[in-house]
Amino acid sequence: MGICLYAPSLALSTVTKLSTWVSMVIMGSICTFYITVGGVKAVVYTDVMQTLLMFIGLIVVIVVCCLDLGGFSNVWAAADEGGRLEFFKLVISFVVMLYVLWLLCFFAGLVAYxxxxxxxxxxSNRVQKPDQILPYLVMEKLTRLPGMPGVxxxxxxxxxxxxxxxxGNSIAxxxxxxFLKDRPYFKKLTDKAATNVVKLxxxxxxxxxxFLGILAGKMGNxxxxxxxVSGSIMGPMQGxxxxxxxxxxxxxxxxxxxxxxxxxxNITVVLGKFIRGGGKPPRLPLSVDGCPENLVNATFASYLTSTSIPNTLVENTSFVETLFDTGGQVDSMQLTTPDPAQTSTGNTVYDISYTLFGxxxxxxxxxxxSIVSLCTKPLAPGEVDERLLxxxxxxxxxLLWQFFKGSKISLPNNQQESEVSLKMISDCSDNKPHPPPNETHLE
Structure with missing residues (x-):
């Protein structure tokens, strides 16, 4: 729940002046109110409306940006040249793929790239986190359309x-x-009181x-x-x-x-990764050559290197020293590229990719x-209903049981007893004399 709360709060803080934690408190309070008061019915109705808004917002961003870039073919060509398209790559994932929604999200990422x-x-330090790129794109490209940032x-x-x-409703x-329904105290509660407990x-x-959302904001991408987090929890459950x-x-x-x-x-490895880092995917090459600052710097540098400057101007000003180092290259005004993200080295357990936790x-x-069951007392064939296996x-x-035990496997005792009892009941019903049709029995 904390991660779900953090994502939209980050988007809202990018397009408005609200801080992340303030937007989390506001949204969390609204959501808590309607799941507490409205219950399941409110959740279902809001889910329908929110799903429609989700699809509409993604489609609007994709269509408008594709038109600005010259069409779908230009977006696809740019992604292909930048190495952002990988079709034949195995990704071990246990996330339920809602293909239409995921395709829209993926293509929105291609449009942003x-x-x-x-x-x-x-x-270029315009945003601090990769999660802010799409909201930044909306604010920069879609503000000319009234209402689009809000959509x-x-x-x-x-x-x-x-x-x-x-x-939230499912947890309650x-x-x-x-955990509570069969406890002695809660058994005595009326339906109205039980409903109030669920709301609480x-x-x-x-x-x-x-609170978990505020904590999630400090953990990274x-x-x-x-x-x-989901892989570390759902992996053992699926196991x-x-x-x-x-x-x-x-x-x-x-x-x-x-x-x-x-x-x-899994929890130990996840916490270790968040504390010391490691296991991050390598960052693909990025460029800032097309930024307005760099274009101005490159033009100005070309002018300075191709034009003679009077000695008096050079002696009386120091702006040239701030632009060039001793080698004559643009230095201080050019945007610096941060160090690449830490990649997996495979030296420790904390360098395992986050996609492999599941x-x-x-x-x-x-x-x-398997080891613990074999060391204690493994279940014999037939002890568990075979329809569940x-x-x-x-x-x-x-076959393995016969090989290691050296005896023929028989039905478990409870199943044998049930068959014997059924047979005895059947025999008794067949041998029991039937009373005359008009005879009355007094007891």
Whole structure:
């Protein structure tokens, strides 16, 4: 929730004079209010409207910028020349791909690159973070169209508020259903009182999201933070699910220990990456040659090197010294390029790419849960309902069990007892004499 709250607040602070934390407090308070008072119905209605705004904002930005750049072909050619198009590249991701929305977001990024291919806003210190490039593009290119910056901000807010409201409402319902509903005190509550408890939990979730959003702003690029945190949490969870469906021998102890070990490892690596850095993707080449400052400097430098300047002017002024070093190159007025982002060196565990946290979490969970289950007491074939397992995994496990145990596998005791009891009931019903049709039994 904190990451969802931080993204639109950063966009709003870019297009307005509000600070990031003020916009986070305002938006978090509004979202907390309507998920607390309105409940699920308010969340559903706002999700529909916010989704429409999200698509409209992205489409408007793409269309207007493409027209300014001369069409779709020019945008595509600029992205291809800059090495921004990679089709045949494997990306291990566990993010649900909403293809239409993701394609719009990706193409908005291509439009931003084509617009600033010769004058990078980050290198020229116009913005401080990559997350601010698209809002900066909107403010620079779309301000001539009345209302367009507002449409873009509404689109960003709509895309994130829908997730934030759904998350807050789901957290409240989850805590109530799984942890509070069956407690002795909460069992006695009326429906109205239970509803008030759920609303209180929703409010607390929204307040905690505000504080987590302020913390997320200090952690770096929002894409890196989102993928790192979600991968470190969802990887172990998916590992437990996969182990439960494909490994019939995994017991409850193994699943719990595997999840805890994998989750602890991922969280340690994520926190270490945020503290010491590492594992960032290499930054692709960027240019500031087309920035207005550099064009003026280059023209002025060309004029100075090709025109004779009177000695009195050189003796009486020092502006030439501020422009040129001893080698005669433009120095102090030219924009400097910051150091490249720290790339992965592969020397420590903290240099693992943030895109691999999900895969590592699944692998560690499956391996540890298998080892712990085999060391304690693995489940025998048939102890778990085979309808919940992969059929091929069950067949392989039965063969392995026969090989190592050296005996034929039989049905578990509870299943045998149920079959015997059903057979006895059937026999009794067949052998029981039927009473005469008109005979009355008094008891």
């Amino acid at each position: 084509a617009t600033y291919q010769d004058c990078d806003p980050i290198t 873009f901000v509404a689109a960003v807010y709509g895309g994130v508020l829908s997730s934030l409201s759904s998350c 319902c989850l805590i109530w259903e799984d 939990i929703s409010a607390l979730a929204g307040i905690s999201g505000i 929002i894409i890196h933070v989102t993928r790192s 437990v699910f996969i182990a439960g469906t494909t490994m019939p021998w995994v017991n409850a102890k193994g699943a719990v220990v595997g999840f805890l070990v994998s989750f602890s490892y 895969a590592s979490g699944i692998l560690i969970t499956m391996v540890v849960s 992969s059929s091929s995994s069950v067949k392989i496990y039965r």
